Amino acid sequence: MIVWVCLFFRFSTSRQTLTWVPDSFFSSLLSGRISTLKDETGAIFIDRDPTLFAPILNFMRTKELYPRSINVHMLMHEAEFYGITPLVRKLQLCDELDRSSCGNVLFNGYLPPPGTLWPSHASRESTSQTEQHHAPKPGELWDAGQGQSSDSGMVRIICGHHNWIAVAYAQFVVCYRVKESTGWQQVFTSPRLDWVIDRVALNAKVMGGSLGDNDKMVAVASVTEIILWAICPDGNGNEIGVFSLNVPVEALFFVGNQLIATSHTGKVGVWNAVTKHWQNQDVVPISSYDTAGSFLILGCNNGSIYYIGKMNNNLGPTMRRYMLFTHKKMVARLSGCTLPSPNNCFCLFCFVCLSDVQKFPLRMKDNDLLVTELYRDPTEDAITALSVYLTPKTSDSGNWIEIAYGTSSGTVRVIVQHPETVGSGPQLFQTFSVHRSPVTKIMLSEKHLISVCADNNHVRTWTVTRFRGMISTQPGSTPLTSFKILSLDDVDGHGGCSAGTEIGPYGERDDQQVFIQRVVPDTDKLYVRLSSNGKRLCEVRSVDGTSITAFMVHECEGSSRIGSRPRRYLFSGHSNGSIQMWDLTTAMEIAGKVDIRALGGPTEEELLELLDQCDLALTRTPDSTPRASTCRYTHTCTTLLWLDRTHCVFEASPGFDIRKESPHNSSIHFPIRSKFTRPVPPRNTSSQT
Numbered sequence: 001m002i003v004w005v006c007l008f009f010r011f012s013t014s015r016q017t018l019t020w021v022p023d024s025f026f027s028s029l030l031s032g033r034i035s036t037l038k039d040e041t042g043a044i045f046i047d048r049d050p051t052l053f054a055p056i057l058n059f060m061r062t063k064e065l066y067p068r069s070i071n072v073h074m075l076m077h078e079a080e081f082y083g084i085t086p087l088v089r090k091l092q093l094c095d096e097l098d099r100s101s102c103g104n105v106l107f108n109g110y111l112p113p114p115g116t117l118w119p120s121h122a123s124r125e126s127t128s129q130t131e132q133h134h135a136p137k138p139g140e141l142w143d144a145g146q147g148q149s150s151d152s153g154m155v156r157i158i159c160g161h162h163n164w165i166a167v168a169y170a171q172f173v174v175c176y177r178v179k180e181s182t183g184w185q186q187v188f189t190s191p192r193l194d195w196v197i198d199r200v201a202l203n204a205k206v207m208g209g210s211l212g213d214n215d216k217m218v219a220v221a222s223v224t225e226i227i228l229w230a231i232c233p234d235g236n237g238n239e240i241g242v243f244s245l246n247v248p249v250e251a252l253f254f255v256g257n258q259l260i261a262t263s264h265t266g267k268v269g270v271w272n273a274v275t276k277h278w279q280n281q282d283v284v285p286i287s288s289y290d291t292a293g294s295f296l297i298l299g300c301n302n303g304s305i306y307y308i309g310k311m312n313n314n315l316g317p318t319m320r321r322y323m324l325f326t327h328k329k330m331v332a333r334l335s336g337c338t339l340p341s342p343n344n345c346f347c348l349f350c351f352v353c354l355s356d357v358q359k360f361p362l363r364m365k366d367n368d369l370l371v372t373e374l375y376r377d378p379t380e381d382a383i384t385a386l387s388v389y390l391t392p393k394t395s396d397s398g399n400w401i402e403i404a405y406g407t408s409s410g411t412v413r414v415i416v417q418h419p420e421t422v423g424s425g426p427q428l429f430q431t432f433s434v435h436r437s438p439v440t441k442i443m444l445s446e447k448h449l450i451s452v453c454a455d456n457n458h459v460r461t462w463t464v465t466r467f468r469g470m471i472s473t474q475p476g477s478t479p480l481t482s483f484k485i486l487s488l489d490d491v492d493g494h495g496g497c498s499a500g501t502e503i504g505p506y507g508e509r510d511d512q513q514v515f516i517q518r519v520v521p522d523t524d525k526l527y528v529r530l531s532s533n534g535k536r537l538c539e540v541r542s543v544d545g546t547s548i549t550a551f552m553v554h555e556c557e558g559s560s561r562i563g564s565r566p567r568r569y570l571f572s573g574h575s576n577g578s579i580q581m582w583d584l585t586t587a588m589e590i591a592g593k594v595d596i597r598a599l600g601g602p603t604e605e606e607l608l609e610l611l612d613q614c615d616l617a618l619t620r621t622p623d624s625t626p627r628a629s630t631c632r633y634t635h636t637c638t639t640l641l642w643l644d645r646t647h648c649v650f651e652a653s654p655g656f657d658i659r660k661e662s663p664h665n666s667s668i669h670f671p672i673r674s675k676f677t678r679p680v681p682p683r684n685t686s687s688q689t
Helices: 015-019 026-028 052-063 073-082 085-095 313-335 341-351 586-592 604-611
Strands: 004-006 011-015 044-046 105-113 157-159 164-168 175-181 183-189 200-204 216-222 227-231 237-244 252-253 258-263 267-271 278-282 286-292 295-299 302-309 373-376 383-390 403-408 413-419 428-432 441-444 449-453 457-461 480-484 514-517 527-532 536-541 548-556 566-576 579-583 637-642 649-653 668-675
Touching: 011 052, 015 026, 015 052, 026 073, 052 073, 073 085, 157 200, 157 548, 157 566, 164 200, 164 216, 164 604, 175 216, 183 227, 200 252, 216 252, 216 258, 227 258, 237 267, 237 313, 237 441, 237 480, 252 286, 267 548, 295 383, 302 383, 302 413, 373 536, 403 441, 413 441, 413 449, 527 548, 566 586
Parallel strands: 004 044, 286 383, 383 441
Antiparallel strands: 004 011, 105 579, 157 164, 164 175, 175 183, 200 216, 216 227, 227 237, 252 258, 258 267, 267 278, 286 295, 295 302, 302 373, 383 403, 403 413, 413 428, 441 449, 449 457, 457 480, 514 527, 527 536, 548 566, 566 579, 637 649, 637 668
16 A cells, blocks of 8 residues: 655545656656655655646546546646646647647648758859759758757747738748739748848839839848848849948838838938938937838937938928928028028929928938927927828818837827818827836827736727717717737747837727737737727737747738728747747627627736746846837836736836835836836927037
8 A cells, every 4th residue: 555645635546556657756666766765654755736636546546537627727837747647638739729739710821941042152142043943941941040049040029011921030021922823932042141130121112213123122230230121023032232320220110112220329220212312310319219101200219200211292282381380490500591482482382392292301401311300399399209100181171191109108189181281280289197118109090099018018909089080079089998918028039029028008009909918928829909998809820839029910912802902910920030920800700799808918817827937137237139129119128017916116217217116025126028218308499410
């Protein structure tokens, strides 16, 4: 008779019962290969959970399993510890009963890791689909470079435009195109680069210019360097050029045919598709940006919002009058003379309007970009998040331009440009002071105003009332909900690139938008949540069990048939280099037919299960790759998170005086994603930079 002690429970059984499975924990223990600890009665002590030990011992006796209310997944792990192979196999079948390598109903496709025969560094001209003859064995592609880390094969960033996506790995980028008849196809693979890619931008619809209507453009950036390729219809890629911003690139994107790069230090770089000229411009230190149509809006550290872009009818008559008035003042300051006559003023207006549609306007004095101040925050707090909304154009009112922005003090404001106002800039419409931490993201859509602050991605939402498409004060914006998008970063940077794991919100402004939540870096699960109320739309799990290192939501026009609508997909990049696609349009349709459960992000049980896969950092060392967001406001900080309470302590580096006290005496802390810097003290008094 063998007596076992598990905590305060005693179990009695025979040696024959415990040893019928060879090479198990019990047979090794009883044969002396594992040391034992016995009490005064001779009972063997085992430091395991007795509630899980009981069904396992019952299986050893009867070879039958009665799990009752025991969690199958936990019981399987316990059986693996004891080495009970027959029981493990049965539990694996139960655990995988609803799982498939083909995913669930939302799974839409799988793109394997690309196989590439690398061109030489000396002839960095082009690569095409025809050059990809070599299909390496698993791991061969990623070990091709010398001195590269084991993470070089993971997906770092995914971006999309129309029916194209660009997937950035550590040292090369791959472009895919989808057609209804052929599905997704690999079209272009860049040469191997000598540096790690931090940013990627894609333009799949180049209109006019010397590149041709059928050409595509893709650009990547690393630290200060930017390289741009043109992709021909046959898949051949030609390098357009290598440019330098001279400071680290923190945002890379296209506005029309123009490639834009920005840095929080106050640098803007523009490449023009017509002149094929790269131009760097010094502006006020940038803390946020947004694009709308053909113009770029910058939020800066001095509390001002600036405008760069061509002036045309898309801005409406009021904005053109305001810009004209501002240009008059600018000319007077630049030339040191009095305001020009109306005729001269008209000539300046024509110069700006008739500038080529493919390039931003330039100042006549020094050929610099024309940067105009649109609005200045009343408290002059740094503008840390921006969202521009252009309402549908009407024949009698022109465009009603709405701008929502957040500040370093946590204030959310909405400013509007009235078509009826003559000679004045945007007017302050609404102010919300609900955040106590800097606002990192903001989104103004047709139906909602959404803001996210640095307090562990705390989200506040409001409903927006509109009359004939324009924002209205009757009954005005009303609070809707408050929730958090908890997302932890890997302090070692192995969880992916910060630019590739943005939480969102994703989606068109006239449609339902979503947040994508990845709780821990080393996980194969994503939560898709409605941005309006935080409710869980669905959750997706990697079909091959690999960790998710990047994700992005994008709409693709898969069909050219009349009446077909674009479908929304979630693209997830993985640690093995593969891409998996999930149909969010179907998820929306399913959610519309049934009531969405009250679940939002992970429950307490789900969160604890996810946290079992990682260790929370107990160091105050700043994260080397912090979360990039719409806010480009950069200064590393850390936060203290209470997993069992909503109270938290926010601590920043010297120069900040932001602190929320907590009644607790100890804490678990980890690097937060958002970054912040102190605003630049001197403020530019001129309205032109």
